[in-house]
Amino acid sequence: MANRLRTIEAVRxxxxxxxxxxxxxxxxxxxxxxxxxxxxxxxxxxxxxxNRVYDSPVAExxxxxxxxxxxxxGLKPVPEIEFAGFTYxxxxxxxxxxxxxxxxxxxxxxxxxxxxxxxxxxIRALEHHSESFxxxxxxxxxxxxxxxxxPADTKGxxxxxxxxxxxxxxxxxxxxxRSIREPVPEEDHVVPLGEAxxxxxxxxxxxxxxGAMRHRVLGLVDDVDASVEVIDPRTIAxxxxxxxxxxxxxxxxxxxxxxxPRTAGMAAEITARINDRALLYLEAPVQRVTGYxxxxxxxxxxxxxxxxxxxxxxxxxxxxxx
Amino acid sequence: xxxxTAVDFAIDRVQVLAPDGSVDEELDPxxxxxxxxxxxxxxxxxxxxxxxxxxLQRRGELGTxxxxxxxxxxxxxxxxxxxxxxxxxxxxxxxxxxxxxGTPPHVLLWxxxxxxxxxxxxRETRNMPPSVPVGSQALHAAGLGWAQEIRDEDxxxxxxxxxxxxxxxxxxxxxxxxxxxSSHAVFFCQNNQYAISVPREKQTKAxxxxxxxxxxxxxxxxxxxxxxLGTYAVTRDAxxxxxxxxxxxxxxLTYRRSLHxxxxxxxxxxxxxxxxxxxxxxxxxxxEAYLRDRxxxxxxxxAEIEASIEDELAxxxxxxxxxxxxxxxxxxxxxxxxxAPPELERQRADFGGESDGE
Ligand SMILES: Cc1ncc(C[n+]2csc(CCOP(=O)(O)OP(=O)(O)O)c2C)c(N)n1
Numbered sequence: 001m002a003n004r005l006r007t008i009e010a011v012r013x014x015x016x017x018x019x020x021x022x023x024x025x026x027x028x029x030x031x032x033x034x035x036x037x038x039x040x041x042x043x044x045x046x047x048x049x050x051n052r053v054y055d056s057p058v059a060e061x062x063x064x065x066x067x068x069x070x071x072x073x074g075l076k077p078v079p080e081i082e083f084a085g086f087t088y089x090x091x092x093x094x095x096x097x098x099x100x101x102x103x104x105x106x107x108x109x110x111x112x113x114x115x116x117x118x119x120x121x122x123i124r125a126l127e128h129h130s131e132s133f134x135x136x137x138x139x140x141x142x143x144x145x146x147x148x149x150x151p152a153d154t155k156g157x158x159x160x161x162x163x164x165x166x167x168x169x170x171x172x173x174x175x176x177x178r179s180i181r182e183p184v185p186e187e188d189h190v191v192p193l194g195e196a197x198x199x200x201x202x203x204x205x206x207x208x209x210x211g212a213m214r215h216r217v218l219g220l221v222d223d224v225d226a227s228v229e230v231i232d233p234r235t236i237a238x239x240x241x242x243x244x245x246x247x248x249x250x251x252x253x254x255x256x257x258x259x260x261p262r263t264a265g266m267a268a269e270i271t272a273r274i275n276d277r278a279l280l281y282l283e284a285p286v287q288r289v290t291g292y293x294x295x296x297x298x299x300x301x302x303x304x305x306x307x308x309x310x311x312x313x314x315x316x317x318x319x320x321x322x
Numbered sequence: 323x324x325x326x327t328a329v330d331f332a333i334d335r336v337q338v339l340a341p342d343g344s345v346d347e348e349l350d351p352x353x354x355x356x357x358x359x360x361x362x363x364x365x366x367x368x369x370x371x372x373x374x375x376x377x378l379q380r381r382g383e384l385g386t387x388x389x390x391x392x393x394x395x396x397x398x399x400x401x402x403x404x405x406x407x408x409x410x411x412x413x414x415x416x417x418x419x420x421x422x423x424g425t426p427p428h429v430l431l432w433x434x435x436x437x438x439x440x441x442x443x444x445r446e447t448r449n450m451p452p453s454v455p456v457g458s459q460a461l462h463a464a465g466l467g468w469a470q471e472i473r474d475e476d477x478x479x480x481x482x483x484x485x486x487x488x489x490x491x492x493x494x495x496x497x498x499x500x501x502x503x504s505s506h507a508v509f510f511c512q513n514n515q516y517a518i519s520v521p522r523e524k525q526t527k528a529x530x531x532x533x534x535x536x537x538x539x540x541x542x543x544x545x546x547x548x549x550x551l552g553t554y555a556v557t558r559d560a561x562x563x564x565x566x567x568x569x570x571x572x573x574x575l576t577y578r579r580s581l582h583x584x585x586x587x588x589x590x591x592x593x594x595x596x597x598x599x600x601x602x603x604x605x606x607x608x609x610e611a612y613l614r615d616r617x618x619x620x621x622x623x624x625a626e627i628e629a630s631i632e633d634e635l636a637x638x639x640x641x642x643x644x645x646x647x648x649x650x651x652x653x654x655x656x657x658x659x660x661x662a663p664p665e666l667e668r669q670r671a672d673f674g675g676e677s678d679g680e
Binding site for chain 1: 385386414433435436437438440441452454455456457458486487489490491492517518519520524525526583585586590591646649651652654655658665666669673
């Protein structure tokens with residue numbers, strides 16, 4: 001059985017299912033209670049679970065730091081940070097404690113926490129509400145980084161994240177919350193972390209993209225005069241390197257697309273992994289189509305900043321024509 | 323040793339112009355009538371700008387906008403007490419404060435239109451640009467005030483933030499550091515009763531926000547935030563103290579009468595009765611009644627002021643829209659560093675179509 005759901009409904013439904021399944025889950029964050037979250041991801045949850053859903057004061061370091069305590073005790077915190085751009089306020093807790101608890105206690109403690117945060121650009125939002133900092137989190141050993149791109153994957157990945165014994169930052173592309181509707185399995189649905197999705201098979205060139213960029217890529221590949229394989233890693237860390245390498249060994253060409261700035265972005269890491277293990281299969285240098293190395297602009301300039309159809313197409317052509 | 327009280331603290335609350343129109347003679351700042359009318363006009367201008375901005379947002383001409391409706395006395399009174407040599411550090415809901423400091427409406431609209439031009443506040447105005455990350459800017463106010471102390475300047479800095487912001491570590495650090503360094507800072511907390519949907523009582527168990535000053539060893543005071551004479555008088559005194567190296571935290575008790583932002587729906591989390599109660603305590607109406615009482619305002623005079631505000635805003639909105647037509651996205655590369663490094667120059671060339679590859 002499957003209902004046609006939007007991403008935001010998939011988030012909500014998954015939180016509800018998981019809370020019913022496991023009474024150690026605690027959901028909290030700014031405005032997640034009566035207001036149901038600024039995007040309504042937690043709507044109604046406080047009525048069902050008044051003792052497991054809490055509004056938080058405006059204190060991100062506190063929200064994440066408290067989670068370390070909850071997790072150490074044995075509860076499973078699923079906090080929401082109102083926008084990913086405000087995880088910076090909690091970054092010391094994430095880096096120094098959340099991600100290291102297992103390792104620094106030699107496994108005596110661990111931090112089973114899923115930090116949800118709206119993520120990415122494209123919704124004409126205020127300053128600091130459009131960041132794509134996935135590479136920053138991926139640079140934190142011990143932390144898993146997930147970006148779902150479809151309603152069904154949202155359910156499968158969020159379920160897997162909440163059940164994962166290690167901490168996960170779960171980045172929900174705001175632009176996709178309500179833009180797509182698709183069947184989402186009603187029964188238990190788990191998409192294992194670390195497994196990419198080959199969204200579309202092709203022979204000539206591999207395009208790797210996640211979040212909103214995955215959809216932008218899919219929207220234009222039909223017009224490209226080549227057979228394009230599209231891979232959505234879904235989990236940024238740990239990255240499904242093998243899926244990307246398998247594809248590149250077949251196509252010999254690769255383009256990586258992301259909204260985040262280019263320098264030290266995930267495209268650089270993916271390129272390095274391809275160079276490490278599949279260099280001799282390459283017929284062209286891996287092409288990066290990314291945001292520029294500038295602060296994410298306010299919305300009047302955001303469409304100039306993020307990769308658009310023309311830039312993505314040009315990247316694919318460069319890979320094909322090298 | 324028996325148990326005894328080690329230290330005792332108290333928090334004062336100040337009101338100059340009461341809702342019934344009575345004025346405390348002793349606390350009355352005794353402003354000349356043209357100053358009073360100036361404050362009144364700015365409050366009205368801000369209210370009307372907020373209304374027009376909400377309407378523009380609804381038509382898709384503006385992005386997310388945070389109106390200050392209901393908070394005009396808190397901001398116009400406090401910013402009105404600043405002198406030109408003082409600095410101002412704002413959060414994201416400070417339209418009335420900016421207007422008081424002479425920032426033209428079109429600049430405020432630019433920020434809401436998603437244009438960096440709206441944050442390009444001229445340095446010589448001694449205003450900082452809006453700051454969206456809640457509470458983060460309180461530290462900047464403490465720092466500016468510290469610079470004033472280092473340079474022994476006879477000036478102060480006001481830093482605005484909300485009740486929600488008092489939960490952020492940055493704000494606690496700002497209060498404490500200001501005390502430690504004798505910063506010339508006045509922290510002006512607008513307790514508008516809500517942080518988006520979360521009411522003030524859920525933000526902290528503390529009875530007042532002003533008392534957070536006490537743990538930092540600085541002075542804290544409450545003021546009726548809907549009383550423009552009160553916010554003026556309290557801020558004037560706080561600035562005087564800060565200029566001498568004694569920072570102050572002011573908590574202005576007010577109410578966000580409108581939306582958190584245009585993306586918000588208050589009916590989900592608060593009752594209409596509560597909104598109606600605060601409507602009756604509206605700061606502009608209170609001040610208007612007082613000015614009428616003094617004979618400084620009449621129906622005609624009010625109509626004139628309103629008409630001049632309509633004209634000003636019509637022009638300013640036009641100017642904002644014209645500015646929006648002229649933006650050049652390529653300038654996003656311009657200000658990242660004093661000198662763009664080679665890789666950024668390469669990206670800029672690529673953006674401009676001057677090179678053939680990313
Ligand atoms: C660090 C940070 N966390 C969260 C947000 C999202 N947010 C925007 S305004 C707001 C509430 C702020 O409340 P308050 O400080 O009382 O100011 P008000 O909005 O009432 O003026 C929140 C949580 C943010 N902008 N910055």
